[in-house]
Amino acid sequence: MPSVAVLVELLRRDTSGGQVKCWEHFAQSAARLPERVPICPEGTPLDLTVYFLGERERVEHLAPHVRLVMLRPVLTSAAMRSAEGAEDVCDLAPWHPRLAARLPRHDVWHLTHSFAFAATAVRLDRRAARRSAARPRLIASVHTDVPLLASVYARYLAGRWLPGTHPALDDLLADRVENRLRGRRDRLLDRCERVLAPTPEGRAELGRTLGPDRVAVLRRGIDHALFRPDPGARAHLVREYGVPADRPLVLFAGRLDATKGVPLLTGSLRLLRARGGAAHLVTAGTGAEEDAVRRSLGPDVTLLGPLPQDRLARVYAGCDIFAFPSRTETSGNVVAEAMASGLAVVLPDGAHTTRWLAAPGRDGIVVPADDPSAWADALRPLVEHPAAREAVRRRAVETSRTTHPTWDRVLEEDLLPVWTPPARTPRRAGSRTSERPGRAP
Structure with a gap:
């Protein structure tokens, strides 16, 4: 029975993003394992601890063999967030002593990011190697393109802290941030025995660097009991949020920023309105583009802010179309949630999110170009022809x-x-964990 530590160095709360929700789902599934898998002599096939960042330190037990541990960050990134605070909070410290004290009790250390938790794990592993001591098995999974996202946020922060700088300087800063973080991520992944990628394409890409035998695919799942069609959900949205009942609702769920294609979606809906299309945008999330969306669409948008999963599920079921122009997603679980809820999804051609479609053009619409006119053309038949929309749904x-x-x-x-x-x-019992850590990765 392996003892597995999954290191999710993001802040856990009700409105956390997809990576946090992903590991919450896996933990809940692990808690149900004894119900589905024949009991082995040890009593359960897995002992799992998922470590998150938390505003306070606490342990949440899901089962005797599954627990969630929240550890306070040492050097939080909260001060670097935009004014809207939509970005995930991580820990920028090179060493997390509370995690370091806990890790040696586990056999498998599963990295999911490239900051404090991962750096601490790799330092401990290097120290054990130098001492020829018992070592854990290092596993990693890639959930989002952190270097690319960081480059976009670098531009936002440059505009906030250094207003009026030349665009070329913003580009230089963004490129340096992306290259530095990509190099750091690759060095961390190279320490791992196995690396899990979210798609076959991602597996092939990482395999060229790490070797194909070290890379496998980690899919995303869906909770069909939570995300499902609900005929009464539309009336609920009208009563609770005041959305119009007389026109199709186009939903966007995620951060309202350029990494998700929000400016493109806003421009396409403005163009659709100019062409006579009557649609209303509903957004679930917050971000740097929130005010711009409000100014651009006025009464034709309802901004709900971040929502917990149970409320978000009802919002999905109450809308008609899910428009998601993002190209930065490695998986895009929101697309799977929208399809399970019965929405007609509209996605960019070539994006990783299109992998959720079995028959593009029939169970979802793929837009060939990233410009407002192409997106308006794709949305218009779904908005204006209920029968076509219902067929896709x-x-x-x-x-x-x-x-x-x-x-x-x-x-x-x-x-x-x-x-x-x-x-x-x-693993040898009684291994010491208090020695001074080595160099950062």
Whole structure:
């Protein structure tokens, strides 16, 4: 029975983003494992601890063999967030002593990011290697393109802290941030025995650097009980949020910033309105483009802010179309949630999010170009022709039910086989953890 530590160095709260929600789902699935998997002699096939950042330190037990641990950050990135505070909070410290004291009790250390938690794990592993001591198995999974996102946020922060600078300087800063973080991420991944990528394309890309035998795919699941069509959800949205009842609702869920294509979506809806299309935008999330969206669309947009999963599920089910122009997603679980809820999804051609479609053009619409005119052209038939919209919605639900895996299935097929092989070196009891850490990765 392996003891697995998953290191999710993001702040956990009700409105956290997809990476936090992903590991919450995996933990809940692990808590149900004894119900689905025959009991082994040890009593359960897995002991799992998922470490998050938290505003206060606490432990949440989901089962005797599964727990969530929240640790306060040492050097929080909160001060570097935009005024809207939409970006995920991480820990920028090179060493996290509270995590370092806990890690040696686990056999498998699973990295999911490239900041304080990951740096601490790699430092401990390097120290054990120098001492020829018992070492953990290092695993990693890639959930988002952090270097690319950081480059976009660098431009936002330059505009906030250094207003009036030349665009070329902003580009130089963004490029340096991206290159530095990409190099750091790759060095961390190179320390790992196995690396999990979110798509086959991502697996091939990482395999060229790390070797194809070290890289596998970690899919995303869907909770079909939570995300499903609900005929009464539209009336609920009208009553609770005041959205119009007489026109199609176009939903966007995620950060309202350039990384998600929000300016493109806003421009396309303005153009659609100019062409006579009557649609109303609903957004769930916040971000740097929030005020711009409000100014641009006025009464044709309802901004709900960040929502917890249960409320977000009802918002999905109450809308008609899910428009998601983002090209930075590695998985885009919001697309799977929208399809399970019965929305007609509209996605950029070539984006990783299109992998959720089984029959592009039938169970979802793919837009060939990233410009407002192309997006307005794609949205207009769905807005103006209810029968066409309903046909796409029905096929989306069918694709979701027949091809999108549950979180239970992904845990058992993608994660357990990676976590359960025997460790390279048997762990010795009573290993010391208080020595001074070595150099940062």
